[in-house]
Amino acid sequence: MTQTTLFVCSLCRFSKDEASRDGISGGQHLINQLHQFLTDSGLQDVVRLEPLRCMAGCSHPCNVSLAAPGKLTFVLSQISPTEGAKAVSAFCQQYATSPDGKVPYSERPNSVREATAFVLPPLPTDAPTR
């Protein structure tokens, strides 16, 4: 199975009015929860969790992106730092088992459908080099 990478902004706020709780950002809280859900689902070796320091979507926390070679790239925005990990983890499972990342819209978790900001095509593998 192709390695999937889940990028997650570790600096995203909990909300517009709340940057952190107990010294932990919303993004870090989401990362901690995602780590647990991915482990519980047995996906820790299939989905690589990659924290990033800002994905330039700061006004719409939390931000994550799911990508893999030869597959669509999903950019999700406004994922709840407290409630979003379960749905994102479920979507990771669907994505990882899909050969091209085209998880049918109707099968995606509701919150993932609502949070989908962008879907990008796979990078060409036969692009000419300069």
Ligand code: FES
């Ligand atoms: S702080 Fe998360 S996108 Fe900028």
